[in-house]
Amino acid sequence: MAEIIFRSRMDAKRFYDHLLEYLRFNPNNLDILLLEDRHIVKISENKVEVEAVKDAFYQFIVKIKLDDWFRAILQQQYYYEDLEEQQHIMEIIYSVLEGQRKDLAILIKENGDVSKIREVIDEIFQEHVSFSFDSFLKFRMRPYFKMLESYVEISIDEYKMEQEYQIFIHTLRDFLSGREPKMDTLHLLFDEEITFFDEQFMEIKRGDLVRMIDRKLLFNHPVYVDSASIAPLLSIAPKRILLYTKTPEEPLVRTIKNIFEERVTIKTYKGLRHAKEWNQLENTANENGA
Known part of the structure; x- marks a missing residue:
């Protein structure tokens, strides 16, 4: 008979x-009793x-208690009491833990690997x-709390x-909404640098x-507005932007899409050459027809 002793009645329950839920999907002959x-x-x-x-104990740590600890740190050390704000930050935390944000993972100061918690549990x-859950946390999990x-x-x-980015986007959308378009269609080529083309x-x-x-x-947005791309785009305020790029997910492309929304159509990098050739054919046909 093994027993795990908890300080908190809620944790024990x-x-x-x-x-019980875990074992429901993993049939066995275990008898479990809650005192x-x-x-x-x-x-x-x-x-x-x-x-x-x-395995059930490991899942309890990484799926239930981990959430508790992150929320406690947010509340007690950083004073984030709003549940919606907590949830947004938690989503970022788990995206890093799950390997989806390698750009952030490399910034983690403390050494440690959450997967090694399983080794501690095995030990x-x-x-x-029989052991105390709270003593286990205090002495065996201490290295991981700094990492958390x-x-x-x-x-x-x-x-x-x-x-800040969302505020920036909304501010520029407001600026754009009051602008009179200076051009119906603008062609924008993303290569080693950004090149603007008019309708012709x-x-x-x-x-x-x-x-x-x-x-x-x-003057109003000196830090955020890129004078090589965002500023002229907002100033021209075209009704339609055809954006040609090899990398549609790069940050500047994403920002332009977020500001101009349905005005932006993403095209393949080679699409500009085909569009130019088609335009030349149309112009030739019109001239011949005339």
Whole structure:
């Protein structure tokens, strides 16, 4: 008989419920008993069945308690009380943990690997038939708590940047909504640098673009507005932007799409050449028809 002793009645109940749910999908002969008054979960076991208990305990740590710890850090160290804000930051945290944000993962200061928690659990189950959950956290999990703080810190920074970005996008949309379009269609080529073409596929030279820029835009948003792309686009305020690129997911393309929304159509990099050739054919046909 193994037993896990909890300081918190709620933790004991949650682990007991989690274990029952886990074992519902993993049939075995384990007998599980919850002593609510003493906050103890008792488990009858043998060498085969203990593996199921260890796996359930691991899942309890990484799927339930991990969430508790992240939220506690957000509330107690960074004073994030709003549940919606917490949820946004938690989504960033888990995207880093799950390997979806390698750009953020490299910024984690503390060394550690959440996957190694399983090794710690293996050790505690080998060494003890009975153990205190809170002592396990205090002495075995301590190295990981500093790492969790790093995940929270990086994710808060990212959340703040995302909030600033959204404010930036909304501000520029408001600026755009009051602009009279100076061009119906603008062709935009993303290569080593950005090239602007008018409706007749004539390149708009840099000097001409600079003269088109609304100076109020640069004065009001000097940090955020790129004078080589965003500023002339907002100043021209075309009804339609055909954007030709090899990398449609790059940040500047995404920003242009977010600002201009349904005005933007993404085209393949080679699409500009085909469009120019088609335009030349149409012009020739019109001239011959005339």
